[in-house]
Amino acid sequence: MRIVQARKRFMAPDQFTSTYVPQLWANLIAVFGRTVNYWPSGDAGQAASVTLVWLEGVEGEEISPGMYSHALVENSALPAPPAQGDSIEKDGIVYEVVKVDAYIYYFARLVLQEHL
Numbered sequence: 001m002r003i004v005q006a007r008k009r010f011m012a013p014d015q016f017t018s019t020y021v022p023q024l025w026a027n028l029i030a031v032f033g034r035t036v037n038y039w040p041s042g043d044a045g046q047a048a049s050v051t052l053v054w055l056e057g058v059e060g061e062e063i064s065p066g067m068y069s070h071a072l073v074e075n076s077a078l079p080a081p082p083a084q085g086d087s088i089e090k091d092g093i094v095y096e097v098v099k100v101d102a103y104i105y106y107f108a109r110l111v112l113q114e115h116l
Helices: 002-009 015-032
Strands: 033-039 048-055 069-074 087-090 093-104 107-114
Touching: 015 033, 015 048, 033 069
Parallel strands: none
Antiparallel strands: 033 048, 033 087, 048 069, 069 107, 087 093, 093 107
């Protein structure tokens, strides 16, 4: 039973996911996309221009304004898989990636904190 559950958790996306997730992402980017500079390992010398969805507002925090920002990103748009310690520059402000959550196949939800 445990082996079957483990396999289900890591199975490739089904036809629904592989068909509709890219369409949803294209529409999200068209409406809510923000172009930022993504710095793998926080190294500005490796900066890549990336379009992602910046989530405005407070999510998962008890006070507003919150201390974290959030963004959704397509992993293949990045020069390397997203990781804690990466940085994002948006509108002249640098944010550090403090957590990477799985969002949906091939996409990640980044938890960001302004680099002080």
